Amino acid sequence: MADQKKLALHWKIVIGLALGVAVGVLIDRFWTPGTWSSIGVNDPRSFMAKRAGEVFASGVASEANADAGFVAGAVRFIANANTLIGQLFFRSLRFIAVPIVLCSLTVGVASLGDLKRLGRIGGKTIAFFVLTTAISIAIGLTITDVVAPGKQISPEARAEMTAQYKSNVEASVGRTSEVPSFWQQGLDLVPPNPFQALATAQMLQVIVAAMALGAALTMIPQAKSGPVIAFFDALTEAIVMLVNAIMRLAPIAVFCLVAPAIVIMGLDVLSAVGVYCLVLVSGLAIVMLVVYPIMLRIFGGVGFARFFKAMSPAMLTAFSSSSSNATLPVTISCTIKRLGVSERIASFVCPLGATINMAGTAMYQGVATVFIAQMYELDLTIGQQAIVVLTATLAGIGTPGIPGAGVVMLVIVLESVGVPAEGIAVILGVDRILDMCRTVVNITGDAAAAAVVAKTEGELLTEAEVATRNAE
Ligand code: ASP
Secondary structure (H helix, E strand, O other): OHHHHOOOHHHHHHHHHHHHHHHHHHHHHHOOHHHHHHOOOOOHHHHHHOOOOOOOOOOHHHHOOOOOOHHHHHHHHHHHHHHHHHHHHHHHHHHHHHHHHHHHHHHHHHHOOOHHHHHHHHHHHHHHHHHHHHHHHHHHHHHHHHHOHHHHOOHHHHHHHHHHOHHHHHHHHHHHOOOOOHHHHHHHOOOOOHHHHHHOOOHHHHHHHHHHHHHHHHOOOHHHHHHHHHHHHHHHHHHHHHHHHHHOOHHHHHHHHHHHHHHHHOOHHHHHOHHHHHHHHHHHHHHHHHHHHHHHHHHHOOOHHHHHHHHHHHHHHHHHHOOHHHHHHHHHHHHHHOOOEOHHHHHHHHHHHHHHOOHHHHHHHHHHHHHHHHHOOOOOOHHHHHHHHHHHHHHHHHOOOOOOHHHHHHHHHHHHOOOOHHHHHHHHOOHHHHHHHHHHHHHHHHHHHHHHHHHHOOOEOOHHHHHHHHHO
16 A cells, blocks of 8 residues: 555654754754854844845845845745745645634534534533533642642742743733623624624634524525535535645644744743643643543543544644644544544534634643742632633633634633733743643544544444545
8 A cells, every 4th residue: 555655644744843843942052142143143133034135235124234144144045934834834724724614514513414413412512622621720720739830930030031021911911901701702602794704714703603504504495405515515525625735735834833933932941931831731741641532432432542643633733833723624634534533523523622622721721820829929729729710611712723822811810810910921931832732632622522422423433444434
């Protein structure tokens, strides 16, 4: 078989990822301000901000870099090309995210056949999401309480980081005023204009519109609904073909996305809040490697290796893109093609999960809240921690599946228990890398839910059946 000769896609992506991390770490370690001056650049920021072709122009911004030579120009060219490839990949996935939610969810709901089934499957899905999210936060809080990473941050380090990230914190806190009230969020579920919801990628509204359309299609005669469902179904298939094509670029794109993420973050900040990162990553690992596998084994009859092998391209895409929404097309495709979940269950559970199921993000919001409270020597009572579990569960649901969204909703969790939002300054420097990790957990939960729900509905193929089908 051709597959045996060629390296499987997920291994290629792993290699891209490992190389991206290695190159990012090397640049972070060895590329110093001295390196910049040796190639004639004394203001790297303004030099890198200039577009190619303006290298030697004597504009205000580049005056400081008038001596920059060929090597510097080449460095900038490579950096720009790298960004272009990474962003093209990211954009292509985002390009697909809204249409796939609309098409696949409409077909998913319509093909459930009747509203009773929709209620049953919807109920199981939401129960899985809420249960695993609450378990996830509880695990995170327990480890944070035991290890107490916040007690290891000295007041000096806290002051230094607060000064350094002041403007970023103000931006995050400012953005929470954009977060609508609970009542407004309820109202916002229904789009006044579904086309506007599509155009502005309001995922929750798109979900409501698609579910309403799908449900209505089950209520009209099949002779009429058939062609509409077939239309959306064919569109979904065409989109999945596009995803497969885009994923060929994934190994290179993952490299291009991860290397700069590490360089921009800088590893020094990691040492300052290393214990906090370790606590969160261990918590996320427990959910990934223990909680989901147990649920999958007990309720889905799916083994650890099978699940991870099937979902690895989606997990790696989530890690490099930090976006559940952008990863959604890959999540759907892997869940159906590699894991063997029926199309209608995957089309229903995955889009819903990418928008509302954020077990990783909710754990992050819980851990960060207790960490910041510890740093300010505010000991949260059990009652307050219960409030954190509740608000983080809701904040997770309200967090859009886009990069860096979790930190904005974190402010709301902090405020719910009176922890100062300025504390975010200390964790902002590492947010990018932790965003990558929590997004993996977020989408893993969606796939696990799809497998479990499919199993209980008798719509999950066995591993052998998947292999036979894919060989056909
Ligand atoms: N980036 C996350 C996601 O897309 C959300 C977050 O935690 O910021 O799933």
